[in-house]
Amino acid sequence: MVLASQKQKEEVENWFSNLRNEICMSFENIENNQSTGPHCDLPPGKFELTETKRDEGSGGGGLMSVMRGGRVFEKVGVNISTVYGKLNPLMQKSMASRKEMTGIEDNPIFWASGISLVAHMNSPKVPAVHMNTRMFWTPVASWFGGGTDLNPMIEVAEETKFFHKVLKKTCDKYNPEYYPKYKKWADEYFLIKHWNETRGVGGIFFDDLNTGNWNADFNFTKDVGKAFLAAYVPLCEKNQANSWTDAEREVQLIKRGKYAEFNLVYDRGTHFGLQSGHDPSAVLMSLPPVAKWP
């Protein structure tokens, strides 16, 4: 097992910070350029930044960036965080059961850095979206993980196809097996088990990535972040100026209710965040601004 070094951890942390800047700039550009359509008379949305902290006695923190009530974005959060310290008993227990984690009990500490994004849009015609990439380190193993998935309120087949095509192209640069494997993983991961339906139209999901070539794994993780922008921004630009009906808005609010169900009942990132004592308003930034269960 190739373990990430201190220098590599710093590189990773810097990358997530740079990616955050790039995404926030790109989303603020979308707001600034929105000159027609339903909410174009509003001032363009701007990200508000808040430093986030973990509970006392835990190490690390992050930066929460939220834009609310924009012309295009109803609520979008882009969080970066770097957290470290002692693994809590629950996390320890779940890790100790994995073969590659042998020895973790002797020094149960961790370091994790990542970026997490969820966007809820004004228009039911613009899909909601999620992206997250991260590196997790312990004294016995380190690995990358992440993914992105598209959540249309009203599905348009060609948009789903476009989103997946950009992701496939990125995956194929590294390994022809990545896209089918990570697409399948996303389909399984983003299943709302109690409804037996996926929360959106999928994307890719990967975890435990350590091929032995740290640079390749890091580059792949970086490229997933960039591919997210390339796959999502065009869908935004294509639809954002179109008007919508009350019935379409209602469909959107009900879809969002199910999105909240997934995040609160099943999402591992949400559970990790809440259990590891991170600021709950940062962890729950992913929840929709308004949702319905009629």
Added chain:
Amino acid sequence: MVLASQKQKEEVENWFSNLRNEICMSFENIENNQSTGPHCDLPPGKFELTETKRDEGSGGGGLMSVMRGGRVFEKVGVNISTVYGKLNPLMQKSMASRKEMTGIEDNPIFWASGISLVAHMNSPKVPAVHMNTRMFWTPVASWFGGGTDLNPMIEVAEETKFFHKVLKKTCDKYNPEYYPKYKKWADEYFLIKHWNETRGVGGIFFDDLNTGNWNADFNFTKDVGKAFLAAYVPLCEKNQANSWTDAEREVQLIKRGKYAEFNLVYDRGTHFGLQSGHDPSAVLMSLPPVAKWP
């Protein structure tokens, strides 16, 4: 351990059905009598009934009663169900770890009957409320459980006091230790751990009740159901005709978001329902008609 008999199971099931009828009638009366106040021009709300089923291969089902868009009630669900069959591996595992459940592995079947109610009100000045009572049976043990808790959007100290006073009086009829014990249990149970705040102003919560006197335990469980009506209906009638501001409605919608967080992240009844293959729309009937995470 005194085990409930087949006849007693039938009595229990009948009681929940009667309690359902009494509550639904009481709530429809509230709707019919509402002649002043913000929504009095609407037709009075009526319960719609749906039979609910479990997944194929599982036994039992229930009756879901939901009233939506009334003069006073924005969404209230009153569910009864009687379910039985094989314990799933997760339930078996959690039970097998309890001393009084020794032997459950040999015949891992169960029978459970109960009533569950959640009311979300139009007015932010009328508290939301939850009540649930149930009997659980396995071949090695049977017990009663349940409780009720008040969820004001804007707390009024004297209303909290009144609600608790009615519950205390009911508890004291059976055992002076019940109220302090079950109030404390509710305070612990209804804690939204990640916010370190309770979801409302508490009430009572009890579980694993088997004193050896089945009749006394059943009577107590019945009285909790009746006490719920006596404790809640007056709070409804006191406040339902008063108007409210947009700011108060906003407070209500945000409170409801946290209520949904509790139910989806922590509530054991919700998890039991989703895991045991019951109709998810009945299990999630507790979710608010509309909620905000701004």
